[in-house]
Amino acid sequence: MSGVSAQAVAGAAAADGRARPGAAPDAPDREVWPAPLAPRARLLPALGAVYRAQLSRARVARIPLLFVATFQSVGIMVLMRGVADGPAEARAVVAGSSVLVVAFVALNLLAQYFGQLRAGGGLDHYATLPVPPAAVVLGAAAAYASFTVPGTVVTAVIGCLLFQLPMAHLWVLAAVLPLAGAALAGLGAFLGLLAPRQELATLCGQLGMSAALLLGVLPAERLPAVLDLARDLLPSTYGVEALIRTFDADPDWLAVAADLGVCAGVGLLSLTAATWAFRRAATR
Amino acid sequence: MSTGTKQAEHGGTVCAVRDLIKTYPATRGRRGAARTPAVRANDGITLDVHRGEIFGLLGPNGAGKSTLVRQLTGLLRPDSGSVHVLGHDVARHPERAARLLGYLGQESTALDEMTVALAVETTGRLRGLGPGEARAERDAVLAELALDALADRPLKKLSGGQRRLACFATVLTGDRPLLVLDEPTTGMDPVARRAVWAAVDRRRAERGATVLLVTHNVLEAETVLDRVAVIDRGKVIACDTPGGLKERVSDEVRLDLVWRDRPPLDVPEVAALESAAHVAGRRWTLRLPADRARAAVADVTSGAAFAALDDFTLATPSLEDVYLALGGRAEGLVKA
Structure with a gap:
């Protein structure tokens, strides 16, 4: 009879009235109502977790497609070898083909992935986890941009060998890849999440990649005025331009930085838009 | 102790749904596709789920069960009515639902290409667990559900029942006081089913967890549920213990x-x-x-x-008989 625990007293106090302040200050299970919310996942750890999970998906599903992306670009360069008859053309072909790998994977495949996720109800999984939408979009975009690294590097190196271009400044790929990757992956994610049907997401991704192919690989001087405007609007163009400039013996680094700045700006905008589209698609 | 106290103070109501109405708008017909009229999927649903119980929503496909849980989980906004989960208004603050409950939907698209271990660990991380905690929970949950042997296999290479069990494993991470499970045992063999219900019982006994279960399986409803709301055409046509319901047609x-x-x-x-x-x-x-x-x-x-x-x-009589006696359509119910 004497062994009434502190917890039991606290429970009784709470049971016969609203939890009285001070009635049992150290009771471990004192009532809180509404119930406490579990912590949110913070942006960076969640982004890291999504990135890691997406990279592992590549092993299962994406490696054949990465080969396709690289072969496609190398094939285009081989084809263009007979056509590109000057140093300017050669630079355009190599830079365009390298960035095409980024467009294929980051824009086209990511648009398809998000389109499929949305159509298949997969967004519910993320929408019922306390994770910032930006973490999911950025994690997936970063992973897809990473998938492009080997293909882009291989394409650029083979291109330089094919067309006898200097490789001294190819390190600039370390900046071109993440920035063009951000811009194109953001665009891909945005299109995939916004498309009302999966087929439309696929179509948008394919069209975006075709645009990057035509407008990136062909030298700008040979395009009609209308296409020239379209070329200026396409974010991959600035990645291509930056890469072309670095084939000079003494590149205009300011212009390279300006081109990459455009990529970064577009990347910021498109990833923000993609995050908005994710939120919109996840809670219909 | 804790359970009793909470019940005394809040009526123990983990989910409180009042006059919930949700209508899906009509879709315009395209060429070759028929026009579909507006569907009132939830038509004035009111129910309470108490702490620590396994509460079931029973009804055939298309009865409005999934629509109801999608509103409880913050995935869908009700047209009118209120939904409170553990004291939080999730109709007004749908983003809070993710911090209160674990949800097992019908699709596994988001996880399909991950390995079982990574799917569980990543879900734990996205529920806010630290890297070490997430790994520890992953190992514990996989062992509990006897999924160790499949840990390194991608979900899409598994059979339907195994995949479902792996998805269920992801729901258990992060220790949520409420689990919302939409037909969790579809396609599972009896061993996997037992693992699911044992895991649910353990969380209920040790932590006072509450389970809201969507099912169209009559036998499952009779064996595992504490109380069941029978849903037909968007309305709750009865809500009682399985035994209480059966007494109506005894x-x-x-x-x-x-x-x-x-x-x-x-x-x-x-x-x-x-x-x-x-x-x-x-x-x-x-x-x-x-x-x-x-x-x-x-x-x-x-x-x-x-x-x-x-x-x-x-x-x-079984719950199916109850369902028929209450005027439901039995076509979509399963007895296995």
């Missing part, structure tokens, strides 16, 4: 007759039963007062009728 029993070839309608007793029977091929299902059922059994187990009879069973 004066009736179900008689199943299976004929060898075709029913001997020339026997007057058999002909008299035909009008009351639900006929499915060679099977007749009759719901009769106990004394009439006894008489019917006597009739069909003698003479010409018995010669034509392949099999018969006499059973006390």
